[in-house]
Amino acid sequence: MGLELTQDEKNMLEGKQGKAARKAMEIITTLGEIYGAERLIPIASVQIAGVSYHNLGEAGLEYLDEMAEDGKVRVLTTLNPAGMDLEEWKKHGISEDFAVNQQRVVDAFAKMGVITTCTCTPYLIGNLPHYGEHISWAESSAVCFANSVIGARTNREGGPSALAAALTGRTAEYGFHLEKNRIAEVKYEVKAELQNTDDFGLLGQVIGERTRKKIPYIVGIKRATSEELKSFCASVATYGGVALFHMEGITPDKTSIPDETEIVTDDDLNNARQKLDDENAEIDFISIGCPHASIKEIAHVAELLQNKKVTEGKTVWITTAKPTKDLAIKMGYYDKIEEAGAFLVSDACCAVAPLKGRFKGLMTDSAKACFYARGKNAFKTEIRTIEQCIREATT
Amino acid sequence: MNLKGRRIYKGKVVGEVLLTTHDISFYGGCDPDTGEIVEKGHELEGKSVAGKILVFPTGKGSTVGSYVLYALSKAGKAPLAIINKETDPVVAVGSIISEIPTVDRIDIGKLENGQKVEVDADKGVVSIVE
Numbered sequence: 001m002g003l004e005l006t007q008d009e010k011n012m013l014e015g016k017q018g019k020a021a022r023k024a025m026e027i028i029t030t031l032g033e034i035y036g037a038e039r040l041i042p043i044a045s046v047q048i049a050g051v052s053y054h055n056l057g058e059a060g061l062e063y064l065d066e067m068a069e070d071g072k073v074r075v076l077t078t079l080n081p082a083g084m085d086l087e088e089w090k091k092h093g094i095s096e097d098f099a100v101n102q103q104r105v106v107d108a109f110a111k112m113g114v115i116t117t118c119t120c121t122p123y124l125i126g127n128l129p130h131y132g133e134h135i136s137w138a139e140s141s142a143v144c145f146a147n148s149v150i151g152a153r154t155n156r157e158g159g160p161s162a163l164a165a166a167l168t169g170r171t172a173e174y175g176f177h178l179e180k181n182r183i184a185e186v187k188y189e190v191k192a193e194l195q196n197t198d199d200f201g202l203l204g205q206v207i208g209e210r211t212r213k214k215i216p217y218i219v220g221i222k223r224a225t226s227e228e229l230k231s232f233c234a235s236v237a238t239y240g241g242v243a244l245f246h247m248e249g250i251t252p253d254k255t256s257i258p259d260e261t262e263i264v265t266d267d268d269l270n271n272a273r274q275k276l277d278d279e280n281a282e283i284d285f286i287s288i289g290c291p292h293a294s295i296k297e298i299a300h301v302a303e304l305l306q307n308k309k310v311t312e313g314k315t316v317w318i319t320t321a322k323p324t325k326d327l328a329i330k331m332g333y334y335d336k337i338e339e340a341g342a343f344l345v346s347d348a349c350c351a352v353a354p355l356k357g358r359f360k361g362l363m364t365d366s367a368k369a370c371f372y373a374r375g376k377n378a379f380k381t382e383i384r385t386i387e388q389c390i391r392e393a394t395t
Numbered sequence: 396m397n398l399k400g401r402r403i404y405k406g407k408v409v410g411e412v413l414l415t416t417h418d419i420s421f422y423g424g425c426d427p428d429t430g431e432i433v434e435k436g437h438e439l440e441g442k443s444v445a446g447k448i449l450v451f452p453t454g455k456g457s458t459v460g461s462y463v464l465y466a467l468s469k470a471g472k473a474p475l476a477i478i479n480k481e482t483d484p485v486v487a488v489g490s491i492i493s494e495i496p497t498v499d500r501i502d503i504g505k506l507e508n509g510q511k512v513e514v515d516a517d518k519g520v521v522s523i524v525e
Contacts, residue, residue, distance in 0.1 A: 023491070027487075050458070050459060062469060158458025158485065159459065160462070
């Protein structure tokens with residue numbers, strides 16, 4: 001059985017709705033054919049990755065400019081973090097050259113009608129699908145959150161395929177869009193005590209490394225905040241490529257329960273922590289907000305930083321989405337953070353900003369941030385709670 | 396001899412086979428300016444994919460790899476065509492945006508380095524010319 005297209009979809013493929021829509025439809029239909037989809041389905045929203053000029057480069061930008069010539073998005077489309085705060089980049093030590101190129105990337109997306117949010121947590125700032133809704137998202141942590149915590153349906157898209165979905169309003173029906181591919185495969189019984197976002201990141205690391213791409217069914221978590229879940233999502237996706245998990249009593253999807261059972265203990269979490277704690281790490285960079293900090297986390301950090309000063313020689317980035325930063329300004333959190341000598345950085349994060357060579361050691365509450373700090377920036381790392389991170393920054 | 400596979404992206408070209416039994420990650424594994432394979436220990440390390448009929452099992456690695464194929468094509472260093480055992484989404488999207496004729500489901504064990512082949516991607520056929 002081949003891929004069947006509607007008249008509207010055929011028109012796009014034949015170029016009757018412009019060059020960009022044609023190219024986009026070629027991408028969507030080819031992926032559909034590769035994965036044996038029978039039809040395309042309309043999607044409610046898109047999250048695009050590949051926004052930092054640092055990752056995209058000149059060629060990626062050239063492609064975006066080409067698509068922006070006549071391409072327009074057909075559904076709500078938001079953007080992943082850029083390599084810098086789009087307004088306050090100068091005071092964060094970003095070069096003029098980089099800023100100019102980063103702005104060109106954002107402008108190309110804006111021309112296509114993309115909402116230039118630049119955040120990895122679109123679900124916190126207005127791109128919030130509902131249970132069962134089909135979406136086409138890139139950004140592995142957001143994909144995992146949308147599929148698992150919300151119960152929306154998306155594959156793990158890349159930058160160009162997510163853009164193609166935005167320009168056509170369609171995706172091919174395969175993978176996680178189909179009920180039968182969303183069933184749990186391995187049960188994980190968590191016997192460890194989890195306290196904070198860093199613990200949930202470590203749990204994601206343990207389960208991710210063990211399960212790889214197999215869908216986990218997790219039991220033993222009595223409660224988890226949205227912040228803890230976003231930390232878990234980021235980590236389990238980074239260390240295992242997990243795009244969907246089930247957590248008993250917490251996530252909404254129905255699934256059969258697998259027989260194969262793995263146990264996760266406090267020892268496993270401690271081992272994971274040891275793996276992320278480099279010996280002799282000289283901490284000169286502290287970053288919180290991977291994934292982007294919620295307003296609740298920012299309020300907490302502002303309180304911790306009140307009447308404190310960041311130690312000379314240390315740099316603190318609290319990274320978040322622009323609308324959340326605006327709210328933090330309104331609530332006075334921004335002033336408290338900045339008066340202490342820390343930065344509330346919007347639109348960017350420590351994984352995609354051009355930071356190589358600027359720091360030696362990162363302390364963070366995020367297991368995902370540790371992975372990228374090591375791999376992309378050659379920083380040493382230590383994972384701690386938010387409270388410990390702020391203490392390290394101010395003593 | 397004709398090998399029958401599946402069209403991923405259209406086009407018809409004749410060229411010389413550059414074959415590897417290793418998977419390729421274009422992001423980080425291939426220099427976007429020169430087309431040289433730079434992944435340490437890769438069978439094609441130091442060789443350029445530019446202008447070749449590039450034959451490899453499948454792609455691996457980051458989705459940014461699609462943009463590397465696009466960069467190669469803009470620099471005039473892209474492969475003339477791609478033949479895979481099974482094309483992965485990163486290479487498929489890269490081929491489409493860069494307009495590189497690509498076929499998969501080909502028994503690549505039947506091909507050899509340096510062979511001259513015709514790739515008729517529309518029909519999904521690879522023919523050995525000499």
